[in-house]
Amino acid sequence: MATALLLTAGLAGCANGSLAVTGQILYRTISDPAIAPGDVIPRPQGDVVLTISGRLGPAAGGDGVLELDMATLEALGLVEMQVDDQIAEGRTVVFQGVLLLRLLEAAQVEAGARVLTMTALNDYAVEIPVADAASYPVLIATRADGERMSVEHYGPLRIIYPFGLLPLSRATFEPRSIWQLYLIRAG
Ligand SMILES: Nc1nc2c(c(=O)[nH]1)N[C@H]1C(S)=C(S)[C@@H](COP(=O)(O)O)O[C@H]1N2
Ligand SMILES: [Mo]
Numbered sequence: 001m002a003t004a005l006l007l008t009a010g011l012a013g014c015a016n017g018s019l020a021v022t023g024q025i026l027y028r029t030i031s032d033p034a035i036a037p038g039d040v041i042p043r044p045q046g047d048v049v050l051t052i053s054g055r056l057g058p059a060a061g062g063d064g065v066l067e068l069d070m071a072t073l074e075a076l077g078l079v080e081m082q083v084d085d086q087i088a089e090g091r092t093v094v095f096q097g098v099l100l101l102r103l104l105e106a107a108q109v110e111a112g113a114r115v116l117t118m119t120a121l122n123d124y125a126v127e128i129p130v131a132d133a134a135s136y137p138v139l140i141a142t143r144a145d146g147e148r149m150s151v152e153h154y155g156p157l158r159i160i161y162p163f164g165l166l167p168l169s170r171a172t173f174e175p176r177s178i179w180q181l182y183l184i185r186a187g
Helices: 070-074 100-106
Strands: 028-031 048-054 065-067 080-083 091-099 113-119 127-128 141-146 158-160 181-187
Touching: 065 070, 065 080, 080 127, 080 141, 080 158, 080 181, 091 181, 100 141
Parallel strands: 048 181
Antiparallel strands: 028 080, 048 065, 080 091, 091 141, 113 127, 113 181, 141 158
């Protein structure tokens, strides 16, 4: 049976929902989830910004494909994280978005799923281990410095790893930092 996964591995949250490593706050909670794991995900009313397919549970409505508009994605709970964005902006940026882990939980990605194949609007694609979502605060960013991101400017969705907050190998994690993300396949 398709049950929700991983959790707890690395994300030992503080009482206030943020994640701390040796006392350092990695991110701040902006809004609590309005959609919890196990809830049926509402069908999109607005433009679909993200599609997730593959090894999903019944939250995907049986056909194994979940389409999210921006409001539904953000209803999974927003957090804010200040990141050293050398890859794109070349400076520190405050990103807002949804923890990848929350999406995987809401979509009920199966415990046996190992890899998330992520595809961008420019056809760039990369494989991200499912385990990353529990090991690091990986964001699906929906805003940079408070603003929506246009397609021309890495948007509307960007995967953000906590560069500058945790010692991440750039060779490994920069290629996983996909912008213009629109499609995730769990396999
Ligand atoms: N949508 C999209 N995201 C992407 C890429 C891309 O080509 N398209 N390149 C990836 C790679 S391989 C790296 S190392 C980093 C930085 O890419 P850059 O050095 O080409 O700016 O972004 C990643 N995210
Ligand atoms: Mo790269």
